Amino acid sequence: MSMLSVACGIVVGLAALGAAIGIGFLSGKFIEASARQPELTNPMRTNTLLLAGLVDAVYLIAVAIALMFAFVNPFAG
Numbered sequence: 463m464s465m466l467s468v469a470c471g472i473v474v475g476l477a478a479l480g481a482a483i484g485i486g487f488l489s490g491k492f493i494e495a496s497a498r499q500p501e502l503t504n505p506m507r508t509n510t511l512l513l514a515g516l517v518d519a520v521y522l523i524a525v526a527i528a529l530m531f532a533f534v535n536p537f538a539g
Contacts, residue, residue, distance in 0.1 A: 466535065470528040477524030484517040 492510040496503045530536070 466531060470532045473528040473531075474525055477521045477528075481517055481521035485514050488513055488517065 488510060492506060495506055
């Protein structure tokens with residue numbers, strides 16, 4: 463197993479961990495805010511889902527970069 467494989471695994475793992483923690487915090491704050499002000503649930507839901515998609519997009523970008531490093535290997539010289 464090369465160091466590049468280990469690095470790609472670390473990138474994907476840390477990105478998944480960060481996205482999971484971010485979406486967890488975001489969902490928790492949404493539930494807390496909905497409990498405080500139920501009349502604002504619909505606008506907050508829209509914003510929450512938009513932000514969850516952006517957080518998840520960061521993970522997908524990290525996976526794409528890791529796959530690029532794994533298969534294209536720009537560091538081979």
